[in-house]
Amino acid sequence: MDDRLRYDHATAALEPPFAILDLAAMRANAADLVRRAAGKPIRVATKSVRSRAVLERVLAMDGFRGLMAFTLPEALWLAGHGFTDILVAYPTADRQALAALAGDAHAARRITVTVDSAAHLDFIESAVAATHPRAEIRVCVDLDAGYVAFGGKFRAGALRSPIREPDQAADLAAAIAKRPGLRLTGLMAYEAQIAGVGDAPPANAAYTRVLRLVQERSARELIVRRGRIVNAVRQIADLEFVNGGGTGCIERTVREKAVTEVAAGSGLFHPRLFDFYRSFTGHPAxxxxxxxxxxxxxxxxxxxxxxxxxxxxxxxxxxxxxxxxxxxxxxxxxxxxxxxxxxxxxxxxxxxxxxxxxxxxxxxxxxxxxxxxxxxxxxxxxxxxxxxxxxxxxxxx
The missing domain is CATH 2.40.37.20 (D-serine dehydratase-like domain)
Known part of the structure; x- marks a missing residue:
């Protein structure tokens, strides 16, 4: 039975519009992600799943450990439902959520928030100032993993963190260490220009050659710079994790000794944008x-x-x-x-x-x-x- 007939048969009692998840396809995709991760744990990106029941299924599979959430209220909700080891991958400006985190020792042990500047530290301290007793807040520093060339005239990658060099990361780590109630536990760096841009696009050959060249040079530059940053920060803090990568570049990222885990989520569902990679072929789920x-x-x-x-x-x-x-x-x-x-x-x-x-x-x-x-x-x-x-x-x- 082909997929269309199978899906029509399985959902005959349902009235569209509706959405499905093909579990066999998702399991195959998950197994391929684990194979590509070569023994390093995969932190599941919740923004790419957005279903508690499905997240539970994925975390029950070998090779997956922890969640990468997209907002602090989401992380608090997930922690309240029993999920642990939740990294909020984007800085928060939600004062109420920060106060709730500081006031909940159970959640604070399970959630790590992300910062990339001293201004974030000031904001957190202001938001939790009235919270007593106050739990220690776990902090992760986000790094700029973009590729810069020609004296800064060319850039590829998401505009995320201003922290790019080892001395900048070490300075922020030192600032965190000086603040009671905050503890630096991790680093993350998302190479969007590699992980999120397929290297086999349906475009002209000249563009594809340039894209692959930029990705290759970016990967070579990042493996050195990320390693130096991690070494610099480890002189100041006892890091529990260094997160990197994404569905599109897992096999590249896990080769870096400095990286202890990778992130992935889209590869489980394999949406349309992930059809255009040479290194893997997923199953639409x-x-x-x-x-x-x-x-x-x-x-x-x-x-x-x-x-x-x-x-x-x-x-x-x-x-x-x-x-x-x-x-x-x-x-x-x-x-x-x-x-x-x-x-x-x-x-x-x-x-x-x-x-x-x-x-x-x-x-x-x-x-x-x-x-x-x-x-x-x-x-x-x-x-x-x-x-x-x-x-x-x-x-x-």
Whole structure:
């Protein structure tokens, strides 16, 4: 039975729109991530999953340890549900959440917050000043892992931390050490220009050659600089972890002795943007189904909804992919619409009112902000209906 028939059969009792997670595909993706990590633990990026039940399934697999959350309120909620070793990977300016963390010794032992400046330290201390008794707050320093060349005129990578050199990291580590109630426990550096940019894009050959050259030079530069930073900071603090990488570059990052763990999340669901890497081939695991509701002409099938665009620079790469049946494409003048999406192509001619079209989101966890449930499919049956964060009434971002 092909995937389209299998998914249609498994969800015959459900009315679209809805979302599914193919457990066999996710297990295969997880096993490949673990293989690529070569023995180093993988911290699961929650933004790419956004379902407690699915996070529990992943952490029960060998090779996965700890969570990388995206907000402090999310981390507090997860800690309250029994999750441990939670790194909040982005700085917080949430005073109430910081006060709650400082006032909860149970959560404070399980959560690490991220900083990249003395201003963050000042903000944390101000937010928790009135909290008594106050638990020690675990802190991680975020590093700039971007690639800079030509005297700073060229840069590749996300604009994250201002901490780039060993002396800057050591100075911030020393500042943390001088502040009672704060303890530096880790470092992280996300090489977005490698991990999040596929090196086999559907673009012209010249662009691909330049992209691969930049990624190779960036990886060589970072392995030296990250190692020096870690050595400098270890002179000041007893680090528990050094986190790096992402789904797109696990096998590169784990080769660095300074890195103790890698992060991954998107690779579990394998959304559309992760089709364009040479080093691995994943299995599409997370899909959503939309019903055909119109046939405006013999060559067009229109589905309900569909405008579930991904974050990032606007463009075709951020659109969901009409996946099954194969061969569908958007009407160029409409694209993915708010309430309806016309689809063209040979396959559209055979679709009838009430048929389903299966889509892949461009990114992983963002799909879960559109649906309150992930229907988990094993084989040709739904074995569990797991709430997403949204399904539990939680919309952290």
């Amino acid at each position: 997370a899909l959503f189904a939309l019903p055909v509701v119109r046939r405006p002409n013999p060559d067009t099938a229109t589905v309900l909804g569909g405008g579930y665009l991904a974050s990032g620079p606007a463009g075709p790469s951020r659109l969901p992919q009409p996946y099954l049946p194969a061969g569908l494409r958007y009407a160029p003048e409409e694209g993915a619409g708010e309430v309806q999406t016309p689809l063209l192509g040979q396959a559209a001619q055979d679709l009838r009112i009430g048929d389903r079209v299966w889509f892949r989101h461009a990114k992983a966890g963002e799909m879960c902000e559109r649906f309150d449930t992930l229907h988990l499919i094993d084989g040709d049956a739904v074995v569990e209906s797991a709430p997403t964060y949204r399904g539990e009434g939680r919309t952290f971002l």
